[in-house]
Amino acid sequence: MIISLLASSLAIMGLIAPAATAETMRERQWYLDRMQAESMWKVSTGKGITVAVLDSGVDTSAPELKGKVLEGKNLVEPSKDARTDPDGHGTAISMLIAGNGAGGQGIKGLAPDARILPLTVFGSTKESGTNSIPGLINAIRYAADSDAQIINMSLAFPYYQVNKTELGKLQKAVDYAVSRGKLLLAGSGNDGETSNDITYPAANKGVAGVSAVDSSLTATKFSNHGSFVALAAPGKDIPIRCIGKAGYCRSWGTSQATAIASGAAALIWAKHPKWNGNQVLRVMMETAGKPTEGKIPSRYIGYGTIRPRYNVLENKGSPGSADTNPLVPAQAGGPSSPSSSQSRSASASPQSGSSESEASEGGDDGASPLLWIVGAVVVVGGGLFLFLRRRRAS
Template sequence: MTVRPVPSGALIPRSIAAVVLAVGLAAGVIIPVGGAAAHGGEIREREYWLEDYGITEAWEDTKGAGVTVAVIDSGVDGSHPDLEGVVTGGTDVSGAGAPNGQRGIGEVPEHGTLVASLIAGRGHEPEEPQPSPSATPSGTASPSAKPSGSAPPSSAEAEASAEASAKAGESAVKAAGRGPDGVVGVAPESELLAVSLWIGGESTGANPAGVSIDEQIPNAVRWAVDNGASVINMSLGSTSPTWPESWDEAFLYAEQNDVVIVAAAGNRAGGSVQVGAPATMPGVLAVGGLDAEGAASRESSSEGISIGIAAPAENLVGALPGGLYASKWSGTSGAAPLVSGVAALIRAKYPDLTAPQVINRIIMTARDAGIPGKDTIYGHGILDAAAAVNADLTVPEELLLGAGGVVSMAQYIETYRRGEVPPPPPPEPAPAEEPLPDIPEPTVPAAAERASAATSLPVFIVFGFGGLILCILLGGTYQVIRVYRQGGAETDGDNS
């Protein structure tokens, strides 16, 4: 299977079997840590999703401590100031990367670091003390709900309440992590596993180590499960909704070991009009993309019945290798880790919930959007981290996801891989029957010889009648001749 990354805004010719990183670096601005023009604090202010999608509210109960998330991607730079000590293990399944998975490889080597920072970035202290910025954060929290029947607040009260909520949100965002600068992830107290794989493109080509993506993907999933991941993030996807059979057993293995898998749905800007695998695989939570206003993104998302939830995918920030930042990037590659972070928060608060129940909490508490109910653009709705973590609800054990009624890899394998119609069984031998009695052969009648006449009467009759007829004929002839002669004699007498 050929693989390649897809940068935002460029449509690259694709084959049906292509696997891509669901990312767009849309003219992203790269900022060094402690740079004069912009420092890490500015990056933190641009994380609008932390407040707008209830993440800061969810932090009141949990920040993901004790949960391990595997980032199956291009590699994660664990030396970045925001990720120091966060990456606790890793590997390379491509044969072309670093043994610990912490060196970026492939067409978009920085991709994995961007993704990792949105899950578990912890920020850092500024190099020099910085005054608190006067600007309010880009997200605005909703005012607190009033008890039923209370008088509506005045405009001044509403403004004061909104200002207080904004300040509280700003305080929560600034206080998260190890310091106010840099990127803070959705689950800043979780830990990461870096699993690097090679996804090539036009500039890098195929994996120089020769390990195909059909081998890398299942090997990465198995390694992540075996090394303690309870959540796996896969910000990559293929241009086909189907997947090789070689992936089946690895995803079944993750399912059997109660691991949540979150995958990006893909981007129209990268050529993914429909959701591609692994986001189409049973049991995987597929994430669609939203723009900065919370509507479905036209370029940084795709469409399909597999989409389970929608999350921000535009105007994102993130950490880059070498202590740098991207101040603007887009793609469901960024939406997926936000959802993976929420899954980590849920697993930390509710350790007894199964993987299907974790996913069910996320989709049951989503804010409905688009067509009422589930649809092919928003899935079950828009991510609401606060409700997913804090809502008091009974969560069913059976996964509510499932395109075509298939809710698990076990069911898929049984139905589609092993569900061929078996050949009909050989007919059972007929029960022994009692032999029929012998029937004698029928007697063929023989022609009897003609008996000789007992008397000569029949012969006499035949010859007698024959003679009579002959006499009559002769007599008649004689009379005719006689009459003829008499007539001739009279004629002669008259003439004399």
């Protein structure tokens, strides 16, 4: 997928399809109703929580983000403002986390009263995603020293793009952020049907790798899977502001799943402001809709699909120790680069989560997304995710 800013990551195909029946934005955001968002918002809206969005910047002119975006920093081109987003990816992700709904016409975030700290990790002239790794490392450290509680990384680097030195520095930055009480979430990647590479930072110890599920809680085919997946969240048929076009798009990707997981964490954390990232993560793992078959954690959905209402509305889940990250024992082996054979997970049918009524809190399976523009539907190829590679774009 290709557009001007991130040449190896995003693209749009303009294939026009027949007009679709008009839907309200709320109907398009199916996962909010499935997750009982309205009921949760009576208890928690994410107020007091800041989410650092490590991405392409955030466009503060978006109506959904008015008054929500802090100054932030561009970690790749310091002379440029992180509150601009020539690509649009970081803006779309931020809306899913904290959008205000723009009077019912725009995207409503799962944590509508959370704030966004934009940290730009992609240079406007960079053609290779590999060049963004130093920016990512610096951004994690910047976020660790900031007031942000949650670090959202809707991006992924295949293992072969991260050299040993960079990987060591990346792990040290993650360790530092965890020691500062932060919660780090990263997308697992959208390459599950082809190479299914291990990706970083999702595979770094202490980071919660997020895959995408469909509305039946079945793991999507496009999500990268493996031992680095900790949680799953809705990841298809997710409306976002279109990139490069007017209107709103129906999209898919683990970028979206990661943003929704960050919003869920913000709701829990706002209800329990004295907790730290380790405790919020532990509760998310305990209350997740578990796989209906196979081992836990699952290679496809980790400890399960996020269900924040179990804590927000029912006070389920034990925070446990603030000093222990619940993922570190499960992510044994450290940050060493895997071999090619290690990067290919064994093929099996995608797993499902809980079959309870909560099972509708899901994503999808990788079909082409749809674009809403004035009564017409435009097919968009790929999915919205910064899966950075030159030879095989997502």
